[in-house]
Amino acid sequence: MAASTPESTPENSDYYVKSAEKTLSVLLAFTGDRPALTVTQVAEATDLTRAAARRFLLTLTDLGYLTTDGALFRQTPRVLDIGASYLAGLSLPQAAHSHLTALAQELDETATLTVLDGQDVLYISRVAAPRLHSVTLNVGNRLPAWVTSMGRVLIAALPDAAREEFLKQLVPQGFTSYTISNIDDLRAELQTVRKQGWCLVEQELDEGMRGVAVPITRDGDVIAALNVSIQPGRAKREVLTDRVIPLLHTTAQRIAEDFGGRQRTAARAGS
Structure with a gap:
């Protein structure tokens, strides 16, 4: 029988630098739930000896990636430099795609990401419901913003003067018998959307x-809208308010974080 040979793994490759792995493991030991750690806690989380963990922590402190009060260590905003180049090249649709896919699968409905472009909403990312074999609206398509849920979210987020200018240019029409086509009624609806942080449009564009x-917000600015379209018979209104809207808000937050929202917030908090 031939002698067995060690399984090829990165760890036994001639290029592998174990100290690099350990350095990253120390940095990754810090999480949102555990932002401040002692030497002992880091040693336990990284499977290092206490003495080794202390050396890594003090080195990272000297380099400016950590700060310490003598007992507890915390990350500094400088850790953001590690991912800065990746984030700089990450587009919003790229950051959103995996989250749109998860949302579409969770609800079995089509999930869409849009931005405001003039009087229209512009589709910049879209993931069809798993049960659908085709969709009629794709990336690059446009719809009148004022009569869609995502459009109203985006219009409602505009500064007062810009919102009024938008309404001034609007020529409403009745797409269906449910369409809000009166400017004063639409203005009131936009105020409601702005206050509650979400929008439901029922059969106004298409019976x-x-x-x-819901809006996707970064640094206090609404940068896009996240939408799902649902046939009335597939979900009661209370399902929308109790399940769908909270899930949309959670997904919107995750998209914003992956597009740099979490990092920017952390940087401001550490400055």
Whole structure:
């Protein structure tokens, strides 16, 4: 029988630098739930000896990636430099795609990401419901913003003067018998959307379809809207308010974080 040979792994490769692995493991020991750690806690989390963990922590402190009060260590905003180049090249659709896919699978509905472009909403990312074999609206398509849930979320987020200018240019029309086509009624609806942080449009653009949308916010600015379209018969209104809207808010937050929202917040908090 031939003698067995060690399984090829990165750890036994001639290029592998074990200290690099340990350095990253120390940095990754810090999480949102555990932002401050002692030497002992880091040693336990990284499977290092206490003495080794202390050396890594003090070195990272000297390099400016950690700070310490003598007992507890914390990350500094300088750790953001590690991912800065990646984030700089990451587009919003790229950051959103995996989250749109998860949302579409969770709800079995089509999930869409849009931005405001003039009087329209522009589709910049879209993941169809798993049960659908085709979709009629794709990336690059446009719809009148004022009559869609995502459009109203985006219009509602505009500064007062810009919102009024938008309404001034609007020529509303009745797409269905449910369409809000009066400017004063639409203005009131936008105020409600702005206050509650989400929008539900029921059969105003297309009979037999309702849209639910929430804003995606980064640094206090609304940068896009997240939407799912649901046929009235597939979900009661209380399902929308109790399950769908909270899930949309959670997904929107994750998209914003992956697009740099979490890092920017952390940087401000550490400055």
